[in-house]
Amino acid sequence: MVSAEQVRGGHAPRRARVLAMTVLSLLSVFAAGAGTAVAKLTPERRLVPQPPTVAEREPLRPVAAVAAADPAAARVPDASALAGRLSALAGDPAAKINAVVIDAVTRRPLFQQRADRPATPASTTKLATSVAALAALGPGHRITTRVVRGAGNGVVLVGGGDPTLTALPPRPEGEHRGLPGAASLTELARRTAAALKAAGTTRVRVDYDDSAYTGPRTAPGWKPNYLPDGEVAPVSALTVDEGRTAPDDPTVKTRVADPPAAAVATFARLLTREGVRARPGRRAPHREDAARLAQVQSPPLSALVERLMSASDNDIAEAVARQVAIGKGAPASFTGAAAAVRAALDGLGVGEGVSVSDGSGLSTRNRITPLALARIAALAAAPERPGLRAAVTGMPVAGFSGTLATRYLTSDSQAAAGMVHAKTGTLNGVSTLAGIARDAEGRLLAFAFMMGDGKGHADPAVLDRLATAMATCGC
Secondary structure, three states, X not given: OOOHHHOOOOOHHHHHHHHHHHHHHHHHHOOOXXXXXXXXXXXXXXOOOXXXXXHHOOOOOOOHHHHOOOOOOOOOOOHHHHHXXXXXXXXXXXXXXXXXXXXXXXXXXXEEEOOOOOEOOHHHHHHHHHHHHHHHHOOOOOOEEEEEEOOOOOEEEEOOOOOOOEOOOOOOOOEEOOEEOOOEHHHHHHHHHXXXXXXXXXXXXEXXXXXXXXXXXXOOOOXXXXXXXXXXXXXXXXXXXXXXXOOOOOOOOOXXXXXXXXXXXXXXXXXXXXXXXXXXXXXXXXXXOOOEEEEEEOOOHHHHHHHHHHHOOHHHHHHHHHHXXXXXXXXXXXXXXXXXXXXXXXXXXXXXXXXXXXXXXXXXXXXXXXXXXXXXXXXXXXXXXXXXOHHHHOOOEOXXXXXXXXXXXXXXXXXXXXXXXXXXXEEOOEEEEEEEEEOOOOOEEEEEEEEOOOOOOOOHHHHHHHHXXXXXXXX
8 A cells, every 4th residue: 555655745646557667667677587586685675665456546558568578678769859858958068967878778878968977976886886796795695793702701793894783672673774684783692692601601801803894994085074974984894883873863863983892882781781791892803713602694785785775875885895895805995895896897897987985975086977877777677687686676766765755756757756766876066866767668778867066056856857858758
């Protein structure tokens, strides 16, 4: 059922029809038999509202291409006709728009405006990070946090870079910040205490090892206000509740200054609560042959990608980029992660035009061409690439979910509600949008619209109008 909260402006019947068509469209993007893979790759949650039952919605207007299993079945739009629609919207010199639309099947450009010119991608960087990680590590990759024996009677809490690690009590729905199965520090303490007590140990010092990551905790090009404003925590291999000072209050965005020290202090308190008197110790590298007492793991990478794409979660994005570096044997630093992401994209044939300094897109030094973003989006949607699917299923849906939930609600863009699936990006003076959409004929298109140079105002509504003109074009 579509709830009252999902009905905006009295458009429930129309939005139900649009969303139902969207579901059919997504199914046709992927090859037959991919449903089983989706069930394995997608967390058990619903980022997009489900359409009403058949009895409650009006019959859909038949669209042969949408129902077809072959994504190439629909007619490719006429490039000159599409350009005629988009040029008037994108041509304002003051807007400084770099744009491209490509056919997702053939990857042939259909509309270009400075498409090969690098621009600041903002959070559309996360699309590149996500596809690189899924390709390099696989959608089933999990991040482990463990406790091992330390010196004397001590133990060492070893961070692996899990951005979901939480000390909050489990919720009835089994989710934490939109993620099912987030790793629990409380459960890790419970398992550790059980192992220690079984060995006759009831008092310990807890040291910690955050050496899985190296280098600075902030990236080149990050503005000084990012940490104080809570846009992201200092990047560390050991962080609990994304370093939030009040994790149970979503209105409080501030972060702790030293995430590993805060994490080990919390863990020591949890151990004491479990009957093992513990005090926080110091940073200490663990021995590779140390006995393992307990461990917990993150949700699969597919779930992390869906979350970072939909909610534009900077902390998860930075963690995922570092995992690419670790997987490739590179230093897990900002520099190493950026190089590893580029190498993974090069391996897919879509690395040209990508130059980044972080994984989240907060850095003002990042530069990506629209053509690169569109090619990455098309690759993620390709039926022959099921391992990349989470980058598409995690994309916000226009007018319905994630960072697009409150957009595509006005008369000049609502025709594309439910039809555009895209990652957003916003920095001061920059607005970007990159993803996929079916046009009116049912052809799958990939696109990237990038506005602004960091000076003045960049209105995302302009990009929404471009996406609407593209999606509604029966060219």
